[in-house]
Every structure is written in structure tokens, then in C-alpha cells.
Amino acid sequence: MTPPTIGLYGLGTMGAALALNLAEKGVRVHVANRTPSAVLRFMEKAGPLAEKIEGHQSVEGLIAALPTPRLVVAMIPSTAPMDAFLDEVIAQLAPGDTVIDAGNADFHDTRRRAVRLAEHDLHFVGLGVSGGEEGARNGPSMMMGGSAESWAGLEPILTRIAAQHEGDPCVARFGPDGAGHFVKTVHNGIEYADMQMIAEVYDLLRFGAGRDVRAVGKIFEGWNAGRLESYLMEITATVLSYADAPTNLPFVDLIEDRAGQKGTGRWTVIEAVRLGQSATMIEAAVAARAWSAEKGLRARAEETFGADRAALDLDVGLLERAMLAARVLEYAQGFRILAAASDQYDWRLDPVRIAEIWRAGCIIRARLLDDIAGAFSEGPPEGQLFLAPRFSSVMMEGIPALREVVTRAAEAGYATPVLSAALTFWDVMRQGRGTAALIQAQRDFFGRHGFERTDQEGDFHGPWWR
Ligand SMILES: NC(=O)c1ccc[n+]([C@@H]2O[C@H](COP(=O)([O-])OP(=O)(O)OC[C@H]3O[C@@H](n4cnc5c(N)ncnc54)[C@H](OP(=O)(O)O)[C@@H]3O)[C@@H](O)[C@H]2O)c1
Known part of the structure; x- marks a missing residue:
């Protein structure tokens, strides 16, 4: 039997890792790259896997080598380069072929491109791929949006290369055109909120309680062994264990405190507002990154007003309970946007399957996702995660803790944008009659x-x- 075959254009960090993953899982891969010399370099580095990979010096060569109906993945920036790639390949493809954008795309672009390709009897798939380079190489979590015909061709390939959670491949088709890229966008929005929440708690432990950076790392390690277990908790503990070799200073102290962002957090917030929703925890995280970039302004304000903060030693168990409740609320906000978009675009997104495929391979993988999948399969009251019976004890114990953390942090002068947004969201939503x-x-x-x-x-x- 001939092995499944796919073409891959773009051998950057993600594309190269994905090509090796495909080859290792028995998929025949044809590759090409804008700069052709990268193909040779890649083939040399591929080692024994190179036998299952065929390199091409042009897009034309790549397309001509693929069996029809063709599957061509592009792992390049999903902005203007993706449109330019489509300009180039449309005439070379045959009706029924599929182009897959596996980059981080704005789902509006994906919808537009799907319409464009449909005019040529071609399929366009938006494939959200999460897990960074390591995930792409060994098993990412993947969110597919596209036609059922494209899924029929892709499913046997994607299930082989996806991360597995207890034997369940972390990949699913969520609907047509932009559905997969939208789910990936919200995934990233939740990622922003979770990272910022962790950074806020780090700040409280390190500078409020005056704990040594390694001790803080150990606390995160401890939390990662419990209900807060997640990839982001784990890497936080690891990052905090590093020291700079010559100076022995904590490595984190040598990094400029200006956070980068590529747009997916911002898109989540923009789409939430467009949908008449609000994801205040994600918005707070996006704002925190934007403010972090204003280093000069912050230094000036510190000079003028001072940066004094009082000592604050919060109980580790209290912080754990607060973070667990806040994490339920950040996922709740993410799933509310997904539900609103599903109604708006008639995608019928399945929240259970979304939670399930986020359990391995992706950046927001977390123990909590088992319960989130369970809560959605039981059908939480009003469709809201924070009303799910299986989260009632987490909320009952966690909200008083969150309140104590946020109020004491505010009194002592610590900024907690995401934790504060969580508490405010909760306090608004639990009032039957508001303002x-x-x-x-x-x-x-x-x-x-x-x-x-x-x-x-x-x-x-x-x-x-x-
Ligand atoms: N890095 C991550 O963790 C991650 C995670 C999920 C998704 N993504 C997405 O994956 C995609 C690729 O990211 P990456 O991290 O692999 O980037 P990268 O290492 O910078 O590689 C970029 C690739 O795109 C090609 N490229 C750039 N501009 C192009 C153009 N105008 N026309 C044709 N090809 C062009 C490059 O070709 P040359 O060799 O010729 O420069 C290279 O093959 C992006 O959409 C990104 O958002 C990245």
C-alpha cells in the first residue's frame, strides 16, 4: 500500500520540525522552501529520515510530484506571504486539491482564502498548530477548519503526527474555513492570561515575600505536582532554576522586562468585543504585555512617584486556591468566546472535543482540562463552566482566596491585572441584579x-x- 503523501512548503523552525514528525510517522513528505538552499541543509540534518523525504528546488517541482488530490501544507507567515503563495500555486493545482495554512492566521483571512480557493474548485484549510517546535517535532495539538473532503485526506495523516492523550490523538476538525484558526486564536488568548497570572504570582512570591528565586521555582514545581499541573507551571519552575553562568545571578533577572506579542492575544480580545462578548482576563494580559513595552515611560513614572511596595507574605496554599479559581475563570472566558463565535458563524464548535484536544501537545495543556471536558459533557448550567457542579468546590474555596490575594496585593502596591480581572468578572456575574x-x-x-x-x-x- 502506498503511504499517505503530503507536500510541505516552508522549512523554518516549525515547518522543518513538522516535516521530520511526518516522515517519522510513515508519511511520505515532499518539501520546498522560498530560499532553496534551506532544502539541502534540511535534508542533510534529517539523517535517516531523509529517505522518506523528497526535497524540491521549486514550488512547481513540489506540486508536480504530489499525487492527486494533493495536500499541500504551507508553514510560512500567514499574512501577505500566504496570499502570495496562493497566487503562485492556484494555477498549478487541480480541482479537489487542498492547501493547508498551518501558521497562526487571523481567521478572517482564512475565511476569505477559503472563498477564493473555492472559486477554483480548490479547498483551503486553516490548521491551528500548537506546541511550538517541540510539539511540531514530536506531537502537536491541532485544530482543523476546512471541508469534510479535506478532512478525509488529512485525518489519517494528522492523527499519526498529533500528540496523544491516553491514546486519543489531539486533533479534530471543528468546522469549515476559519473554525480551526479561531479555536487556535482563543487557545493563544487563554495562554496569554495563564502566563500573566503565573507572572503575577511569581512577583508576589519573589518581591512581596522576598523569597529566593530558586525557592519560588520550587513552589511552582510543587504546584505542578497537584491540581495546577500544566505545561506553563512546569516550564516556569524550570526557567526559575537557571542561573547565569559567569555571574550566578538568576537568569530571569538578566532578561529585559518587555514582553513580545505576535497578535493572537489581541485578536482574541478584538473578536470577543466584536461578538458582543468580553474576555477581561485575556484583555488584561494583552494590556500587561503592551504596557511592558513602555519601559521608558515606566522608568520615568518610577522616578517621579517611586516604586515602593510593602512586604507581603501570602500563604502558598492560599495562592494555589486563588490560581485554580482564576484558571477556571480564564478558561470559562475563552469558552464563552468560542460559543459566541460558534453561534455567529454556525460552526457548531464542540467544547468537549476542544478541551480534549488541548490536554496534550499544546502550550495550555493542563490537568484541569480533563474536568473541563467532563463539565462540558455533563452540560453545565447556562453552558457556563464556572457554574459546573464539578467546579463548585474549586470556586467556593478559591474565590475567598482570590479575594484575599487581590485585596492584599492592591494594599501593598502589587499589580495583578489578570487576577483582579478574574475577581471582577466573578463579582459581576454572581449578582442577579447589577448596576x-x-x-x-x-x-x-x-x-x-x-x-x-x-x-x-x-x-x-x-x-x-x-
Ligand atoms: N514558532 C512557533 O512556536 C509557532 C507555533 C505555532 C505556529 N507558528 C506559525 O508557523 C509559521 C512559521 O513559523 P516559524 O516559527 O517556523 O517561522 P520561521 O522559523 O521564521 O520560518 C519562516 C518560514 O517561512 C518562510 N517565509 C518567510 N517569508 C516568506 C515569504 N514572503 N514567502 C515565502 N516563504 C516565506 C521562510 O522561508 P526562508 O527560509 O526563505 O526565509 C521559512 O521557511 C508562522 O505562521 C507562525 O505564526 C509558529
Whole structure:
């Protein structure tokens, strides 16, 4: 039997790792790259796996070598280069072929490109790939959006190369066109919030409690052995264990405190707002990264107002309970955006399957995802994760802890953007009657916008208009 065959264009960090993973799992791979010399270098480095890989010096050569219907993965920037790649290949492909964008794309671009390729009887797949280089090489978590025909060709290949969670491959088709890239975008949004939450707790332990950086690393290591187990907890503990060789200073202290971002966190926030939703924890994390870039301004403000903070030694168990509740809320916010987009675009996203394929291979893999999948399969009240019975004890124990952490941190002068956003979200959502009656009155007063009454049906104006 001929092995499944795929073409891969783009041998950068991710593309090269993915090509080796494919070859290792028995998939025949044809590769090409914009700069052809990278193909030779890659083949040399591939070792024995090179036997299963065929290098090409041009896109034309790559496409001509593939059996039809073709599957061509592009692992290049999903912006203008992807459109240029499509300009080049459309004429070379045959009806029924599929182009797969495995980069981090804005799902609006994916939808647009799917329409464009459909005009040529071609399929366009948006494939979210998570797990970084290590995941791409040994098993990523993958979120596919595209046609059922494309999935039929891709499924046998992707299930082989995906991360496995207790034998379950971490890959699924979530719907047509942009569905997979959208799920990947929200995955990254949750990743932003989780990373920022961890950084806030690190700040409290290191500078509030004055603990040595290695001791803080050990605390994260301990948490990673319990309910907070996750890849991001694990790498935090590892990162904090490193010292700079010549100076013996904690390595983290030598890194500029300006965080980079490539856009997926921002896209999550923008789409949330577009969908009439709000993901305040993700937004807080995006804001924290943006503010971090304003190093000069922060230094100036420190000079002017001082950066004094009081000592603050919070109990490790209290912090653990607070983080667990906040983590439930950050996933809850992510899944609320997914549900809103699913309704808007008629994708019928399956939250159970999303939680399941995030359990291995991806950056936000966490023990909590087993319970999240379980909670969604039981159907939580109002579809909300934080109302799920299996999370009630986490919330009952965690919210008082979160409140104590946030209030004491604020009193002592520590910024906790994500933890604070979690508490505020909770405090808003648990009030059956909130403050919006006054907002409605104000809107009616200045703009005659009208409001509904609690005691009568219909649309009303206030006495200020009589
Ligand atoms: N790195 C990660 O952890 C990660 C995780 C998930 C998804 N992604 C996504 O994966 C994609 C590739 O990322 P990477 O980390 O592998 O990047 P990378 O190491 O910088 O490699 C970029 C690749 O794209 C090619 N390329 C760049 N501009 C091009 C253009 N105008 N036309 C054709 N090819 C072009 C490069 O070819 P040359 O050799 O000719 O420069 C190279 O093969 C991106 O969409 C990224 O968002 C990355």
C-alpha cells in the first residue's frame, strides 16, 4: 500500500520540525522552501529520515510530484506571504486539491482564502498548530477548519503526527474555513492570561515575600505536582532554576522586562468585543504585555512617584486556591468566546472535543482540562463552566482566596491585572441584579434610548422626558 503523501512548503523552525514528525510517522513528505538552499541543509540534518523525504528546488517541482488530490501544507507567515503563495500555486493545482495554512492566521483571512480557493474548485484549510517546535517535532495539538473532503485526506495523516492523550490523538476538525484558526486564536488568548497570572504570582512570591528565586521555582514545581499541573507551571519552575553562568545571578533577572506579542492575544480580545462578548482576563494580559513595552515611560513614572511596595507574605496554599479559581475563570472566558463565535458563524464548535484536544501537545495543556471536558459533557448550567457542579468546590474555596490575594496585593502596591480581572468578572456575574439600571437611566436621559421596566412589558422613557 502506498503511504499517505503530503507536500510541505516552508522549512523554518516549525515547518522543518513538522516535516521530520511526518516522515517519522510513515508519511511520505515532499518539501520546498522560498530560499532553496534551506532544502539541502534540511535534508542533510534529517539523517535517516531523509529517505522518506523528497526535497524540491521549486514550488512547481513540489506540486508536480504530489499525487492527486494533493495536500499541500504551507508553514510560512500567514499574512501577505500566504496570499502570495496562493497566487503562485492556484494555477498549478487541480480541482479537489487542498492547501493547508498551518501558521497562526487571523481567521478572517482564512475565511476569505477559503472563498477564493473555492472559486477554483480548490479547498483551503486553516490548521491551528500548537506546541511550538517541540510539539511540531514530536506531537502537536491541532485544530482543523476546512471541508469534510479535506478532512478525509488529512485525518489519517494528522492523527499519526498529533500528540496523544491516553491514546486519543489531539486533533479534530471543528468546522469549515476559519473554525480551526479561531479555536487556535482563543487557545493563544487563554495562554496569554495563564502566563500573566503565573507572572503575577511569581512577583508576589519573589518581591512581596522576598523569597529566593530558586525557592519560588520550587513552589511552582510543587504546584505542578497537584491540581495546577500544566505545561506553563512546569516550564516556569524550570526557567526559575537557571542561573547565569559567569555571574550566578538568576537568569530571569538578566532578561529585559518587555514582553513580545505576535497578535493572537489581541485578536482574541478584538473578536470577543466584536461578538458582543468580553474576555477581561485575556484583555488584561494583552494590556500587561503592551504596557511592558513602555519601559521608558515606566522608568520615568518610577522616578517621579517611586516604586515602593510593602512586604507581603501570602500563604502558598492560599495562592494555589486563588490560581485554580482564576484558571477556571480564564478558561470559562475563552469558552464563552468560542460559543459566541460558534453561534455567529454556525460552526457548531464542540467544547468537549476542544478541551480534549488541548490536554496534550499544546502550550495550555493542563490537568484541569480533563474536568473541563467532563463539565462540558455533563452540560453545565447556562453552558457556563464556572457554574459546573464539578467546579463548585474549586470556586467556593478559591474565590475567598482570590479575594484575599487581590485585596492584599492592591494594599501593598502589587499589580495583578489578570487576577483582579478574574475577581471582577466573578463579582459581576454572581449578582442577579447589577448596576445597569442606572446606565439605562442615563442613556435614556441624554439620548432618549428607552428601557425595559421590571414591573411592566414594553419600552419606556423616564419621568425626565415628561
Ligand atoms: N514558532 C512557533 O512556536 C509557532 C507555533 C505555532 C505556529 N507558528 C506559525 O508557523 C509559521 C512559521 O513559523 P516559524 O516559527 O517556523 O517561522 P520561521 O522559523 O521564521 O520560518 C519562516 C518560514 O517561512 C518562510 N517565509 C518567510 N517569508 C516568506 C515569504 N514572503 N514567502 C515565502 N516563504 C516565506 C521562510 O522561508 P526562508 O527560509 O526563505 O526565509 C521559512 O521557511 C508562522 O505562521 C507562525 O505564526 C509558529
